[in-house]
Amino acid sequence: MTKQSSSANIQSDTFELLTLPSITLEHVSQPAVRDAVQYFDPDLITIPGPRNPKAHASVRDTASNSPVVHPQLSQGGRHIQHYRYTADTGLHEAPNSAPPAETIDVIAVQTRDLLGRLHAQLISDERHTGSDAATFVIVPQLTVEWDAASLSTTLPSAADLAALAAALPEPVTIFAGGQPAEYYHEWDLQHDHTAVTVPVAGLGATERDGSQFAQYACTTHGRVAAEAVDPDEFGLRALNGIGQATATRLQQSGCRTVEDVRNLAVSDLTDLSGIGRTTAERIHAHADVLDSAEPLVLTNKTPVKTRDDRPPLCIDIETDGLSPTIIWQFGVYDPATDTHQAFVEKDDPTDPEPVLEAFITWLLANHDDRTLLAWNGHKFDYKYITQFLQQYLPEYVDAWDDVWTYDLYKWAIRDENALLPGRTNKLDHVARALGYDSAGTGLTGAQTAAAYQAFMRNPEGSASEPDWERHEQYCEDDCRALWHVYHAILDAPRRDVTDSGTGGASGQQAGLTDF
Structure with a gap:
């Protein structure tokens, strides 16, 4: 177990890849596609799944100034698209010349049959990539095969993918179009009797698990972190209180976008069948929130109370899964000093007590009078801290119970005290919508849990040890x-939604009441 007072910033250059699966675009309105592209503002858009000219046209019409990768559209099965990215130049189509070493490359093949041809081009220097930054290869319809009888999986074209990874000095990451957006697995493959690790991330074009839109932060180290959002969270369906039936009625009345709803008076909304006054007021207020990208507080209640004028300590934990056997990392950020304290179990993942004790003794000895703040803490962070203390360190339970703990998710979402601009209520989605610039670690919560599970299975093996700093x-x-x-919620306007939307199509709102 180790602790530290602050973490080094390991952010690297990243580019943003948005996936809009073709099978999903068939059922999504054009305003919803436009909404998704505007919300994510990607560097590159890819359309995985089956060939679909209509889907491609829909995206090109919406994102006329952004590169769109849909190599399946080409006839003849020989199409390869190649783009390059640097922080200075942005993303552009690759010329037939050697790039700077720090260039990130994105290569999309029309079919798996072209992987061998791509390999030949790379080793013959017919095609060049940056040697110091990752190369990402998009295979639009690649799907991992599952054998129910043997409970095993097979990666199609594994030999070709291993050859690609072995041929290049930089990290190579594969995007599998047919895998769910949350899929990520590092495959251990063989090439010329040498072990090769090939990370594979899903692009979401799957009917089995529900196809999603997703944005991927892709780093120079070949890491990817997916922000997956259901397509229903864009367009009219993004608004609080609008289901499919209400969206259909709005569209039939000529109201197709969030902006259209925002320009309606509440009375116009209530004229539609099935929309009462309260629902209409909330719909209209949420349209304001999505348009402004600013939260709206609906109460004069404060989200957090403190014992003095110091801000709350922000806490987050990492576990080995949703039903954890260990809390292996505690992170605490103190806004008052702009420092972060990390407690990480690096030595014995079978014993949850040392890291737990390090955290609780540090907290009680130094900050017993501070308020703690978490996101969904009552359902996860605080819940499992209490559970593990009761099991391993019961002598600290009473002192822990005396700590003031608050849950911002509960206050804003469950207690309906605020409307937020995120398309989901996950912390990273809300923070992103509010303009937070993430560190670009290329990790998700599921990936951190999976990494620690691998460490638990083989704590003595260097290959399974996580990148602790990351x-x-x-x-x-x-x-x-x-x-x-x-901080954004504290600075947000406090309004009564019953006073919104009185201006009608003029967009002028009268009577907005501050508490």
Whole structure:
């Protein structure tokens, strides 16, 4: 177990890849596609899944100034698209010349049959990539095969993918179009009797698990972190209180976008069948929130109480899963001093007590009079801290119970005290919508849990040891994102939604009441 007072910032240059699966675009309105592109503002858009000219046209019409990768559209099965990215030049189509070493490359093949041809081009110097930054290869319809009888999985074209990874000095990451957006696995493959690790991330074009839109932060180290959002969270369905039936009625009345709703008077909304006054007021207020990208507080209640004028400590934990056997990382960010404290179990993942004791003794000895703030803490962070203390360190339970703990998610979402501009209520989505600039670790919560599970299975093996600095940075990033959201809520206008939407199509709102 180790602790530290602050984490080094390991942010690297990243580019943003947005995936809009073709099978999903068939059922999504054009305003919803436009909304998704504007919300994510990607560097590059890819359309995985089956060939679909209509889907491609829909995206090109919406994102006329952004590169769109849909190599399946080409006839003849020989199409390869190649783009390059640097922080200075942005993303552009690759010329047939050697790039600077720090260039990130994105290569999309039309079919798996072209992987061999791509490999030949790379080893013959017919095609060049940056040697010091990752190369990402998009295979639009690649799907991991599952054998139910043997309970095993097979990666199609594994030999070709291993050859690609072995041929290049930089990290190579594969995007599998047919895998769910949350899929990420590092495959251990063989090439010329040598072990090759090939990370594979899903692009979400799957009917089995529900196809999603997703944005990927892609780093120079080949890491990817997916922000997956259901397509129903864009367009009219993004608004609080609008389901499919209401969206259909609005569209039939000529109201197709969030902006259209925002320009309606509440009385116009209530004229539609099935929309009462309270629902209409909330719909209209949420339209304001999405348009402004600023939260709206609906109460004069404060989200957090403190014993003095110091801000709350922002806390986040990392576990080995949703039903944890260990809390292996505690992260605490103190906005008063702009420092982060990390407690990480690096030595014995079978014993949850040392890291737990390090955290609780530090907290009680130094900050017993401070308020703690978490996101969904009552359902996760505080819940499991209490559970583990009761099991391993019961002598500290009473003192822990005396600590003031608050849950910003509960206050804003469950207690309906605020409307937020995130398309989901996950912390990273809300923080992103509020302008938070993440550290770009290329990690998700599921990936941190999976990494620690691998360490638990083989704690003595160097290959299974997580990149501790990177995982500490991920936890710190969540703590800082929480502070960003909390600060935005404190600065947000406080309004009574019953006073909104009185201006009608003119867009002028009268009678907005501050508490």
